[in-house]
Amino acid sequence: MGGEQAPVAGDGTIGKACDVLDQVAAFARPVRFAELLESSNFPKATLYRFLQTLTNQGMLSYDPDRQTYTPGLRLVRLAHAAWTQSSLAPIARPFLDALSRETGETVHLAQLDSNQVLYVDKRNAAQPIEMYSQAGKVGPAYCTGVGKAMMAYLDDVALDRAASQQSYHRFTDKTLTSEAALRADLDLIRSRGYAVDDEEHEPGIICIACPILTSGGRMLGAISVTGSTERMTFNQLETWVPRVRRVAEQIGAEAQAWRFPETRQSAETDRMQAT
Amino acid sequence: MGGEQAPVAGDGTIGKACDVLDQVAAFARPVRFAELLESSNFPKATLYRFLQTLTNQGMLSYDPDRQTYTPGLRLVRLAHAAWTQSSLAPIARPFLDALSRETGETVHLAQLDSNQVLYVDKRNAAQPIEMYSQAGKVGPAYCTGVGKAMMAYLDDVALDRAASQQSYHRFTDKTLTSEAALRADLDLIRSRGYAVDDEEHEPGIICIACPILTSGGRMLGAISVTGSTERMTFNQLETWVPRVRRVAEQIGAEAQAWRFPETRQSAETDRMQAT
């Protein structure tokens, strides 16, 4: 099952349509037809029809005055379902609240999507805004606490693929810029049970992160507590590790209770005889 | 009413794929292949391939242990872009904050999606009352303040379609349950410039709402202030109408200012005509 190498752009019409959605989203601003035509490999007419169809479906939004496309509101509706059903956010919410209150620091809940870190919930040190505007942001996996915490607990096949797909861009002089260096850190993470980000992504930003696992060892996501070097040392931040780990375990246990419990004896009760 | 399908039918492969996404989302829980097969009109093999492709694309998430599908996290990523770029939420945020602070009541920002109300942002009341809404959630248009405020300012063609697509389900004994009754209320809304929801959707919940319009009269969305009959009368709530209308106008003006500057040349050189 699922042993293929084609990264993207496969999957026929649907795959192409998803590519177009990504393209539009990547611009992060209203985008004209000509701009999309340039940034994609699709012929004019083909791209045009994709945009028409996706707009018609509400997956894209079109501004007739400006002649620009943006991702459509239907995605917001669908994502609400995704966030509710398929993310850890609803389960983790009370735990994040508590952790944020106790530490007074920024708390993140993340999951892996296409081998990138997808933040699905967040508590700010300053503002307790609970909107999911923050959710949906993506970041690199190889140089963030949550990213490394998650990668460390992938199975071999998934890890190979994930590790090979990282960009290893040097954000700071502490960024791990090779697969070998990353894998060494992942070994360390597994041995001590938590990950650290010591200014590997942003200067002055440090963080500790723990994976969220099922009892069977399947990796579901990660949580982190982030601090700034201006306000605290790494050792101070690490005092929160036991607490974070405990919260991660609690979320994992809750997730297992909610998502994995098999209640399959529902409709099987009355079985009539059919010959 | 059973959640049967009333999809937009056509649009080829992409439209069908979107239908499948909606179907999965509609279950609001992890769903098995056989359940989807039953609730859709697709042949087995066709549905199977759609699910495979969509899962492969991250638009759906598949749990191999339980053999269930849920909407995928890629939607969350895409929706973040949609929410940021194509909703009024980023523009309206400071205004909602102010309105929420001033009134102390629940404030909603909504837009239309497939002739349903899509809530794109929300501020809770100081004393939160029990209510059904959240960003990304959808609700009926014909019996909510924001819904009627928006419908009242649709153009004739769009209104005809929207009005005919409402379910007119009777939620309370005050719900408008016919297109004629709705249209009469819409006329009233247009004449006074704001909509009310007098316990038409939920008993004890009342609300006033104003449309957000461009200077050209295009309807972009609506905002509302909601209260509870236990804590206030309708007349008390209506004292906020001028304030809400003013905020809606401000958001409309901001939206117009924000949507335009994406072509520097025409935005700066074409200053000849005042609006």
Added chain:
DNA sequence: AACTTAGTTTCATTATTTGGAACTTTGAAA
């Protein structure tokens, strides 16, 4: 008015989707 660029439509060709049916796996009953 002529020209340039951006966006839209057409249509014969080609590639993809389609779905009935056969096949394999699963899980539970005999």
Added chain:
DNA sequence: TTTCAAAGTTCCAAATAATGAAACTAAGTT
């Protein structure tokens, strides 16, 4: 264990939808 029905997966010829070069229209520029 063996048997069986249901659930899930694969196959392939026919049907259909996607394709994209080119022609066309609209909008803006010289």
